[in-house]
Amino acid sequence: MDFGLKNKSVLIAAASSGIGLATAEAFLAEGAKVSICSRNPEKLNIAREILEKKTGQKPFAIACDLTDSDSIENWVSQSEKALGPTQILVTNTGGPPAGTWSELKPQDWEKAYLLILKSVMKLCELVVPSMQKNKWGRLILLSSLSAKQPITHLACSSTFRAGLLGYAKSLANDLGKYNITVNTILPGYTLTERQKELAEKTAAKTGKSPDEVIKSWEADVPLRRTAKPEEIAAAVVFLASEKASYITGTALPVDGGIIQALY
DSSP states (O other): OOOTTTOOOOEESSSSHHHHHHHHHHHHHTTTTEEESSSOOOHHHHHHHHHHHHHHHOOOEOOTTTHHHHHHHHHHHHHHHHHHHHOOEEEOOOOOBOOOOOTOHHHHHHIIIIIIIIHHHHHHHHHHHHHHHHEEEEEEEOGGGTSSSSSTBBBHHHHHHHHHHHHHHHHHHHHHHTTTTEEEEEEEEEESSSHHHHHHHHHHHHHHHHHHHHHHHHHHSSSSSSOHHHHHHHHHHHSSGGGTOOOOOOOEEESSTTTOOOO
């Protein structure tokens, strides 16, 4: 199936591992021009080598701290010099500080805001004008099941990822007339380094092993397993494609059925 993504210019944030890396691989396999970032230069170089080996295509890659506006501006500027105006933006971040409301400190909330909401706002501010000018664009915001089904020990994530849904809907309403679609993806439990980290923290509190913690999460999922990063990436590529040209303003769970809301 031709998704119409060949030679499209794609920016993918936080793409040195996990869902971001799998998404970069999927776009490169479709023939897109891809720029990736990570705050860790060493991990970024490893990711670039992995992607080139797997796809035969070399992504553009720059270190970027998504909590720093100047760093974001540099990534976007350098990417667009190399690849041309951004046509598809995939926002993604590492996880914010974990903890319940009572455990989190003011600085944790500030960091979560910068990471989850402000970084997305900044990226959209930078790439949307060229999409408007060219009357075509895709904004795909990677979020979490916690945006619709809050998780007590992930209070920061639950708060700001819900806010991201409101931001995405506002963008979709404003940008539809420019043929720009805006959608959010809500991954469920996905086997990434972040998921393993959370399992280890939960295990330390509960006395269970990390494997037991993950199995307890899987027991709540109707499909009885965690997702592979590639399964989330497939949804991103579809929403970016011409096949999804009439889908906008939606929040798509890719969660194995764990979100129980009816809408």
